[in-house]
Amino acid sequence: MRQGLNEKQLEAVRCTEGPLLILAGAGSGKTRVLVHRIAHLLTEKNVEPWHILAITFTNKAADEMRARVDGIGAEGAQDVWVATFHATCVRILRRHIDRLGFDRNFTIYDTDDQKTLVKNVFKALNIDTQTLKEKNVMRVISSCKDVLQTPEEYAAEAVGYREELIAKVYAEYQRQLKKNNALDFDDLIVKTVELFGACPEVLDYYRERFRYIMVDEYQDTNTAQFRLVELLAGRYHNICVVGDDDQSIYKFRGANIENILSFEKCFPGAAVVKLEQNYRSTGNILDAANEVIRHNRGRKDKRLWTSREGGPKIVLRQYPDAGAEADGVIRAIRDECADGDYSGCAVLYRTNAQSRLLEERCVTLGVPYQLVGGVNFYQRKEIKDIVAYLKTIANGRDDLALLRIINVPKRGIGAASMEKMGIYARANGLSLWEACTRAKEIPGLGKTGEKILAFTEMIAAYRMRVGSGEPLGDILDSLVNETGYLQELQQEGEIEAQTRLENIAELKNKAVAFEEAYRAGDAGRNMPEAGEEPLEVPLLDAFLEEVALIADIDRYDESQSKITLMTLHAAKGLEFPRVYMTGMEEGLFPGMSSINAEDRTELEEERRLCYVGITRAMDRLTMTFAKCRMVKVETVWSKASRFVEEIPDELLEKHLLERDYGAGAFDDDEDGGFSGCFGAGKGGGYPGRAGRYSEERPSGYGSVGYGGVTGYAGGGYGSRGSSSSYRRGFGRPKGSGGGASAAGGASAAGGKPAFGREFKVTRAESLDYGPGDRVSHMKFGEGTVREVKDGPRDYEVTVEFDTAGTKVMMAGFAKLKKL
């Protein structure tokens, strides 16, 4: 065995038979252990590689593991099955789902598709969206699936009108999915479990196949995933799970911490190995982490330690407001990285909304950054449009994809016509696509029928081209250029069009790279089953699958010399020499709802999130918080997060504001200030929009709601009134996008601007035209330049065209010619 493993790690590696729980603290080298364990199985135990299954949660983790397993150098290492839960299930289902009455080329619906489907169901069942919100229903359905609850089971337990209604929606939703030959994300797991239940011989096959199973990040598994693993391990019981109960931060999406806490009960005779030596962080950082997490109850007993004693103290900084915080943090980073190397720095925050200020500051201070998360690349409109084209080309059964693009770009096929098509399709048991190919036979369409037919012919032509092996990249180009998609994009506005085209170009890159890998035979998804013929997956289908299962975190690239901006959740599993945790404020982190929840575990989950954040840091950790911050429309005053308070003073180097800075009087009673905030919320002071909350909500969420968050609302300080009215004074003409939007936003709170913004650094003219000049544009013809503004990327030019109206466009993109 390779050296360099500590005693405990070796123990975990060598314990190959029977159930094993590895409690792996943050930074304790669990991936190494897993990889070594696989190597040990292959080389020492002579286990056949196809008898080994390693499951992860993210593609990134899977890729990393894949690379390291391949790097073992053992013969056949590439036949070890390494994949995410979802990918594993897709692979199994592609082979056997016909037994559940689905077609094997089913499509996978993402969140947007789900929402559309729920909307359709609402329509079909005549449900008013005021009565029931799509989002809430989706959440309910998803949590049902997390625990393997079928529509029938849910209906049986449903109490009250609302739940009974949801039960109906759930049932209909599943019916529609089946009709569309589609599965949503959760279904991938659920259907696999269902398959195993319904077909013992299939389960049997996989039990034999996977004699050694390893699950990473086990604390994140939900009940369905647990069940899946339990089924697979049902014969050989060689199930090794790795996790850390202190890093369980996905309860909201169904992760069941009990899975790890009672592993030994579920798998009798399980061995337990604790990895407590941390190889990542300094002693101070680790002490802080331990001190914080100590406040949680019901954890597995363990305490991380390191040989790296001491280290710099944790820096704690307070700022007058969120803008100043962003400015201070980014400025500090810029100063630290004077050598121009920005890698190794991460700025973490609780909510995605906080990223905006940080991003802005990076732009103005010229600090290169990479933002992880936010809007998923594959959820952007243009990407979804193109992907919908591909889906339609690949699989005529996806009604949603078809509906999405049949009138994009505009083809004069409106909702009304498609409504008729839908009725016809339903009446005749056809998919929407099939109905479209018969548009001629359908009454009442008028000449729209011809347009629909023309559309189907176009798709059919693409189908031919794909079938004949034309490269995906070319197909994509053709889709963008020849369907008129590009033209329509450009009409919408040049600024938009530019980024959208960039995104589409990125998709194309992805497709080209994928095709290359596919042709080389290592596109991964069609790994051969042992002893059976490999499952042939056509290129386009394989690509769509890849796209469907990709998440944004997978796009984080550590090799770049850029600072990383991301949520605490996204940071899990990563490490950085320097970490900044921002927004360490009571009410934001931990969030209001967790503070007010009577369920103590909500707060504990927040605390675990904090623990995750702290333990990302290797050498230096900075925590920052702001005295006040805009939350939605109002300004909120907060004090430091309780998590900060839980760190002993001797570990901290504090830089706090003087007591009477800014908001002044509020500071006078330290506790009163904040509890006043709760009081106001509890007292029932809705900010006058109570009607919005008519839908039932879980108690404990109740009356506090947003009212509680918005500072002293109703508490007698009048802060919200003053701040928002002050703000209103800045009202700017809508849509004109004048400079005021960039420069005027300095904090109004307390009347002290936090810092001057410097957005309007207009560089020396590098354009050969300016306001007042006559220019011409390829498409819009001639016009007069009204304004030239320096945007974040390029000059934004406003042109009043003689015939096409006034447009704002990016100079580099518009290619205006001076006349």
Add this chain to the structure above:
DNA sequence: TCGAGAATTGTTTTT
């Protein structure tokens, strides 16, 4: 059928 303006609504966190 379609666009622009109005109304509504939302903040956790995501595979």
Add this chain to the structure above:
DNA sequence: CAATTCTCGA
């Protein structure tokens, strides 16, 4: 406040 969804007039 911003982003999305809705509604109404042409």
